[in-house]
Structure formats: C-alpha cells, structure tokens
Amino acid sequence: xITSQPGSKNIFLACFLGIGLLLFPSGFVYSQPCHYxxxxxxxxxxxxxxxxxxxxxxxNSAGTFYATGFGSTAQFEISNGDLLELYYTAGExxxxxxxxxxxxxxxxxxxxxxxxxxxxxxxxxxxxEGTPFxxxxxxxxxxxxxxxxxxxxxxxxxxxxNPGCADYQGSDIWFTLPAPSSGNLSIVTDxxxxxxxxxxxxxxxxxxxxxxxxxxxxxxxxYYSMLTLYDLDPGQPLYIQVFGYGGGTGTFELCxxxxxxxxxxxxxxxxxxxxxxxxxxPHDEKINALMDIKYNGPxxxxxxxxxxxxxxxxxxxxxxxxxxxxxxxxxxxxxxxxESGGNNNVSLLGMPPExxxxxxxxxxxxxxxxxxxxxxxxxxxxxxxxxxHLCEVLIDSSYKGIYVFGEKIKRDNNRVDIAxxxxxxxxxxxxxxxxxxxxxxxxxxxSFQSNYSPIDHPGFDVHFVYEFPKPDTxxxxxxxxxxxxxxxxxxxxxxxxxxxxxxxxxxYLDVKSFIDYFFVNELSRNNDGFKKSVFFHKDKxxxxxxMKAGPVWDFDWAWKNLxxxxxFDNLDGxxxxxxxxxxxxxxxxxxxxxxxxxxxxxxxxxxxxxxxYRQEILDTATIFAYIDxxxxxxxxxxxxxFQKWPILGISGxxxxxxxxxxxxxxxxxxxxxxIQLRMQWLDANMPGLCFTxxxxxxxxxxxxxxxxxPNPTDGMVHFEGFLTGETTYELQITDVSGKLTKRFFWPSGxxxxxxxxxxKGVYFYQWLDARGIAGNGKIMVY
Numbered sequence: 001x002i003t004s005q006p007g008s009k010n011i012f013l014a015c016f017l018g019i020g021l022l023l024f025p026s027g028f029v030y031s032q033p034c035h036y037x038x039x040x041x042x043x044x045x046x047x048x049x050x051x052x053x054x055x056x057x058x059x060n061s062a063g064t065f066y067a068t069g070f071g072s073t074a075q076f077e078i079s080n081g082d083l084l085e086l087y088y089t090a091g092e093x094x095x096x097x098x099x100x101x102x103x104x105x106x107x108x109x110x111x112x113x114x115x116x117x118x119x120x121x122x123x124x125x126x127x128x129e130g131t132p133f134x135x136x137x138x139x140x141x142x143x144x145x146x147x148x149x150x151x152x153x154x155x156x157x158x159x160x161x162n163p164g165c166a167d168y169q170g171s172d173i174w175f176t177l178p179a180p181s182s183g184n185l186s187i188v189t190d191x192x193x194x195x196x197x198x199x200x201x202x203x204x205x206x207x208x209x210x211x212x213x214x215x216x217x218x219x220x221x222x223y224y225s226m227l228t229l230y231d232l233d234p235g236q237p238l239y240i241q242v243f244g245y246g247g248g249t250g251t252f253e254l255c256x257x258x259x260x261x262x263x264x265x266x267x268x269x270x271x272x273x274x275x276x277x278x279x280x281x282p283h284d285e286k287i288n289a290l291m292d293i294k295y296n297g298p299x300x301x302x303x304x305x306x307x308x309x310x311x312x313x314x315x316x317x318x319x320x321x322x323x324x325x326x327x328x329x330x331x332x333x334x335x336x337x338x339e340s341g342g343n344n345n346v347s348l349l350g351m352p353p354e355x356x357x358x359x360x361x362x363x364x365x366x367x368x369x370x371x372x373x374x375x376x377x378x379x380x381x382x383x384x385x386x387x388x389h390l391c392e393v394l395i396d397s398s399y400k401g402i403y404v405f406g407e408k409i410k411r412d413n414n415r416v417d418i419a420x421x422x423x424x425x426x427x428x429x430x431x432x433x434x435x436x437x438x439x440x441x442x443x444x445x446x447s448f449q450s451n452y453s454p455i456d457h458p459g460f461d462v463h464f465v466y467e468f469p470k471p472d473t474x475x476x477x478x479x480x481x482x483x484x485x486x487x488x489x490x491x492x493x494x495x496x497x498x499x500x501x502x503x504x505x506x507x508y509l510d511v512k513s514f515i516d517y518f519f520v521n522e523l524s525r526n527n528d529g530f531k532k533s534v535f536f537h538k539d540k541x542x543x544x545x546x547m548k549a550g551p552v553w554d555f556d557w558a559w560k561n562l563x564x565x566x567x568f569d570n571l572d573g574x575x576x577x578x579x580x581x582x583x584x585x586x587x588x589x590x591x592x593x594x595x596x597x598x599x600x601x602x603x604x605x606x607x608x609x610x611x612x613y614r615q616e617i618l619d620t621a622t623i624f625a626y627i628d629x630x631x632x633x634x635x636x637x638x639x640x641x642f643q644k645w646p647i648l649g650i651s652g653x654x655x656x657x658x659x660x661x662x663x664x665x666x667x668x669x670x671x672x673x674x675i676q677l678r679m680q681w682l683d684a685n686m687p688g689l690c691f692t693x694x695x696x697x698x699x700x701x702x703x704x705x706x707x708x709x710p711n712p713t714d715g716m717v718h719f720e721g722f723l724t725g726e727t728t729y730e731l732q733i734t735d736v737s738g739k740l741t742k743r744f745f746w747p748s749g750x751x752x753x754x755x756x757x758x759x760k761g762v763y764f765y766q767w768l769d770a771r772g773i774a775g776n777g778k779i780m781v782y
Contacts, residue, residue: 034128040067050091070211082126105130106137111160139207141176165215166198169247179232184259194250199225270295286316329363352414433540436468454591517549524558573677603688712780
C-alpha cells in the first residue's frame with residue numbers, strides 16, 4: 001500500500017499500480033508452458049568460481065546455471081504439474097554466493113545463500129499461477145522520486161534478496177528512481193507503526209543484475225534507517241529495498257532527498273586532498289596514493305587553489321576501525337611514505353615528525369568535538385594524549401566533510417614515550433619495557449587471557465591485546481613477561497592486603513594515570529571507555545616500570561545519552577561507566593576500578609584530585625570556552641559538512657535518546673547542558689572524602705600560628721608564623737597518597753621560609769611538637 005505524504009514533493013504514480021493490476025490480474029493463470037526465473041548473485045563481483053546450479057524438469061536437465069560478475073539471471077520452461085528439482089554444486093568463496101527462484105510474477109519460490117546448501121536443495125511441482133505484488137522485487141519496483149511517501153510492507157512475500165543487515169527475513173518492498181544530476185542522495189525511513197526498519201540501496205545495468213551500494217539498520221531516528229549515497233552517475237538506476245527488522249511489517253515513511261553538490265573553495269581549516277590513483281581503498285591493507293595538505297595557519301583562510309605548503313607526496317591509506325569502518329564517512333589510517341615506499345617521518349600541522357596518522361570520522365559526532373575534548377582534558381592533566389587538528393577532506397576531488405586528523409597511538413619519543421622494546425630484548429631490564437596493551441576485540445593469536453575475572457563478575461574472561469610490540473612481532477619471552485606482570489598486578493589487587501602502600505596494587509600500577517583516565521571516561525560517561533579502545537602502557541623497570549593507564553581513545557559514543565544500558569540512558573546525568581560489565585557488552589572490562597575503589601586511600605586521592613581539577617582544568621567555564629572556540633572555528637565549514645552528511649536531528653549509529661538538536665549551534669548547546677548536568681552529578685557522587693585543612697583557631701596550641709601563601713600556587717610558597725613554647729617543631733609535607741615529600745625542623749619563635757614544589761598536585765602540611773599535631777593545612781599547586 002502506497003499513499004502520498006501531505007506536503008511532500010512526490011505524488012505517487014497511481015497509474016503504475018493500475019497498469020500492474022491490468023498486466024497481472026489476481027488469480028491470473030499464465031499460458032503454459034511458462035518460465036521460471038533463477039536470479040543468481042555474487043557479493044564480490046567475480047562470479048561463482050566453480051559453483052553452479054543444475055535444473056531438472058521431469059528428470060531431464062533444463063540447464064546448468066551460475067552467476068557472472070555481480071549477478072545474472074536465467075530462465076527455464078515448466079508447466080503445471082511438472083516435477084522440478086534443483087541441485088547445487090559448491091565452488092570457491094561460497095560465502096559470496098546466493099540465489100533465488102521466482103515464478104513469472106517474480107514471486108519467490110526458493111532462496112539460499114550465502115554459503116548455499118549442496119546436493120538436491122529444492123523439489124516441487126510446476127505452477128504457472130501467481131498473484132503479483134508491485135514492489136515485491138527489483139523488476140517490479142515501484143517508481144518514485146525525491147520527496148516523501150508512506151508505504152506498507154504488510155503481506156509482502158519477500159524477494160529473498162538478502163542485503164546482509166537488520167536481520168533480513170523477507171517482507172521487503174522495492175522502489176526505483178534514477179540518480180539525480182548531483183549524484184548525491186539521502187534516503188531515510190521514519191514515522192509509522194513499523195518502528196524498526198532495514199534499508200538497502202542497489203544499482204545495476206538491469207533489475208536482474210544489481211549490486212549492493214549500502215545497507216543500514218539503525219542509522220536514522222531511533223531504530224529507523226538512513227543511507228547516504230554519493231558520487232553516483234547521473235541517471236544511474238537505483239533500487240531501494242525497505243523491510244522490517246527480523247521480518248517485521250507495517251507502515252513507514254520513506255523520504256529521499258537530493259543532497260546537491262558540496263563545493264569547497266576556501267576554509268578556516270586545513271585542506272587534505274587524497275588521490276587514490278583510481279583505486280578502491282581497502283580495509284586491511286594500505287594502497288599507494290598521493291596526499292596534499294594546505295593550511296595558512298590560525299585566523300587565515302586557506303583556498304583550494306593555494307600551494308600544498310604542509311605536505312605533498314606519497315602515502316599509504318586503508319580503512320580503519322571496527323564499527324566505524326562501515327560509517328558512510330569512512331575513517332582511515334594514513335602512512336606518509338617516500339617515493340620508494342619507505343617510511344617518511346614528517347611534521348604535519350605542528351605535530352612532531354612521524355609517519356603514522358589517522359583520519360577519524362565525525363559521522364557519529366554531530367558536535368565535531370567529542371574526541372578532541374577528551375584528548376584535550378587528558379593532556380591537560382599531564383598525560384600524553386593524541387594531538388589532533390580538525391580539517392576538511394577531499395578524496396579524488398569528492399568532498400568528504402570535516403575529519404579529525406591526528407596522531408596514531410604508537411610507541412614514540414613524542415607519543416607514548418616508553419622504551420623501544422626490540423625483538424632481541426629477552427632478559428634483564430631490557431625485557432621489562434616498553435609495552436602497550438589494549439582491551440578490545442581479541443583473538444587467541446593477538447592477546448593473552450587474564451588469570452582473574454573481575455571481582456564483581458566471577459567467570460567473565462578478560463583479555464589483553466598486544467598493541468606494542470604487535471602480535472606478529474612480540475616474542476615468547478616478552479609475551480611471558482607482560483602476562484606475568486599483569487598477573488602479579490592482579491594478584492596484589494585481589495589479595496587481602498591490596499591497599500598496602502608498599503606491597504599492594506600500587507607496587508605495580510601508577511595511581512595518578514588511573515585517576516586521570518577514570519575522570520575523562522566518567523565525565524564523558526563513555527560507553528566504550530572501560531571495555532574497548534582501552535590502552536595501558538608500561539616502561540622499563542629502570543624508568544619507573546609501573547603500568548599506566550592511557551592514552552585515552554574513542555569518544556564518539558561518549559558525552560550523550562544512549563539506549564544501550566541503564567548506566568547510559570539516564571537523562572539526569574547519573575550512572576557509572578566503569579560498571580560496564582553490568583551491561584550486555586561485546587567485550588568484558590578488566591574491572592580493576594571496582595577493587596581500587598574499595599581502598600579508602602585511593603578514594604581520598606580521587607576526591608582530592610577531582611576537587612583540584614574542578615578549580616581550572618574541569619571548570620565548566622574552561623570547558624565551555626573550548627567548545628565555543630571550536631564553534632567559531634568551524635562555523636562556515638560545518639554547513640558544508642552537514643550538507644554532505646545530513647545527520648543533524650537524528651541519533652546516528654549510536655542509539656541516542658532524548659531530544660536531538662537540528663542545528664549545529666543547538667548541538668553544541670545541548671552538549672554544554674549535558675556536561676553541566678553530568679558534572680553536578682559527579683560533584684555529588686564522586687567517592688572519597690578530601691582532607692579539609694583546619695583553621696588557625698582550631699590549632700591545639702592557641703598561641704602558635706602558621707600560614708602558607710600564595711595558595712593555590714604555581715610552585716613557590718611562603719611559610720610565615722609564630723610557634724610558642726620551648727620545643728622543636730617539625731613541618732611535614734605529604735602528597736595525596738600520604739607519601740612524605742619534605743620535612744623541616746624549626747625552633748620555636750618567628751618562622752619565615754620559602755619552599756618550591758617541583759610538581760603539580762594537591763599537598764598536605766602539618767606541624768608537630770612533642771605532643772603531636774599542632775596544626776595543618778592543604779596546598780594546591782597548578
């Protein structure tokens with residue numbers, strides 16, 4: 001059932017239905033014999049590689065058939081009552097092969113694949129009767145145009161053409177239109193009683209020779225779908241397939257928009273131009289290509305015609321990511337290369353020289369800032385964090401939108417600055433570092449399994465992926481060492497004496513880095529921050545040697561409310577992301593924070609550091625000023641980006657809940673409001689109690705007083721006071737962990753002294769006489 005959408009540009013061509021019913025009246029009996037149709041497909045486009053179907057009618061072979069290219073069709077003759085048998089013989093790459101058998105009305109009789117069954121796969125008797133369904137197959141697709149229509153797939157038998165997403169189980173309905181002159185289309189489903197759709201787009205030389213352009217499940221509002229198609233040949237036939245998730249049926253709205261052509265003449269951002277030399281960029285192996293980068297600096301305009309003043313030369317490029325690899329705005333790994341193909345270490349956009357770089361997609365981030373905001377905070381707390389630069393990208397002269405260009409997480413003196421562990425380093429101090437581990441999708445070949453489960457989830461298996469050295473270069477002694485070190489850490493962490501400052505988990509784990517990592521992922525309530533893209537690194541024993549958390553990575557599923565679990569769907573700012581193992585998850589977290597938060601010393605450090613950071617680094621005014629600086633920087637570029645990727649007002653790949661902004665400025669205002677609410681909740685719920693300094697009037701020796709100023713300080717402080725009695729006083733200065741930093745001894749009388757702290761942080765001081773503590777205070781060093 002198709003109806004016009006009031007106010008839409010499209011008026012459904014009702015004559016198509018009329019013609020269809022005249023050609024195929026209900027209960028029509030085709031003249032005998034009639035022709036059955038085999039439609040055969042190869043998803044890779046190279047044919048069936050030896051696989052084939054043989055058809056027998058009344059025991060006689062009616063032919064042997066197989067797909068060529070992406071697909072082909074064949075017909076054979078049959079009459080009512082004839083015995084029909086189909087035999088399938090396998091070839092190579094069977095996961096690419098699928099086929100369907102139709103009667104003359106394109107009503108599906110049988111389908112199989114990918115990985116079709118072999119031998120006798122189908123037996124029936126011929127039947128030349130059939131009732132047509134306009135739109136039940138690409139060859140009966142309903143003609144449409146740009147605009148919106150309302151459709152209903154109830155009662156549709158299904159074409160059997162599986163696009164490979166949204167749990168396709170038939171009941172699909174097909175539409176067709178030519179590609180517009182711009183070559184760029186947006187296709188979305190929305191309002192209706194079918195609330196969970198799948199959407200696929202196909203193209204081909206004919207309705208029987210089609211190949212898949214894209215398939216989407218939940219890219220639109222809620223569980224509706226969205227596809228964007230670009231760089232199509234004008235007039236190219238397109239076939240749009242809509243179906244309900246898992247075979248669901250009902251009404252839905254289908255809207256098709258011509259996105260027009262995006263023209264980049266000039267910008268406030270760097271311009272990155274990639275020439276693939278006519279190749280398709282693959283997922284797991286870099287191709288040789290060319291790259292030019294142009295940028296005239298902050299506050300200046302860069303034009304597309306300007307010289308390539310940052311880089312002009314060879315690169316290797318591949319698609320990066322797991323889930324994000326399938327976003328329409330595709331992310332990439334880039335390697336700068338010499339003409340001969342070697343590594344070309346160069347400084348790009350003010351970043352230290354290297355050869356490995358990333359282009360991160362913003363398709364799941366309408367704010368264009370979620371990753372950079374997290375990276376910036378982690379760097380401000382004194383940790384290495386990926387350096388980045390927003391830029392506009394063209395690939396083969398086609399505009400691809402705003403990307404985050406930046407450093408790839410890598411062992412390097414200017415990135416993760418740990419020892420360069422060589423293959424020959426198998427004994428002594430050299431073996432102890434450096435290592436980078438990750439929690440992410442794993443295989444037995446790329447990871448090792450922990451000997452412990454998270455303390456709150458016995459039985460969960462935890463794995464650590466080798467990031468450096470890589471799985472194919474790390475040797476057996478190195479694997480054994482790092483696994484043993486993690487085991488020692490966890491043995492201490494889960495022991496009865498886990499909180500012991502000398503022999504507990506602190507012996508193996510750098511507490512400050514774990515506190516900073518905790519803050520950035522909890523502030524952003526990062527859905528992935530404790531289960532995937534979780535990095536740890538460890539230097540040699542002679543360089544400190546403890547396990548550190550970070551760098552931080554992957555925040556496009558952060559800073560938002562998600563319908564993934566009750567930890568992340570709270571609209572009031574609540575929920576602890578570190579408890580991700582309580583949710584259905586695709587990778588288990590090691591869960592170390594659950595145990596660490598049982599240590600009162602750790603929670604005191606956590607709370608004191610939080611209060612320190614809230615004074616400046618995490619002050620909302622500081623955060624909002626950064627957001628506004630990006631707002632100003634991309635105000636012109638964002639209009640091009642969202643013309644290319646019309647994702648304002650929809651949730652995108654991450655299933656967001658709550659009202660979604662329909663303009664870029666409103667999106668940033670929504671982000672600010674989200675941060676404000678989250679910060680209020682964290683202020684009220686951050687574990688631990690921070691030591692509060694006593695006032696002068698609360699000192700036991702009422703005749704003694706001591707003050708410290710300036711406070712907060714950039715390092716230098718002045719102690720001034722007067723200590724009474726005939727005794728010697730001791731001044732102790734400790735850090736937040738309780739470790740003694742400095743000790744002084746004073747006689748009674750007037751006190752004046754300067755002291756310089758060499759590290760940022762929160763410190764405590766107390767002065768003591770023979771009877772104990774006489775007074776105390778807190779110092780903040782920024």
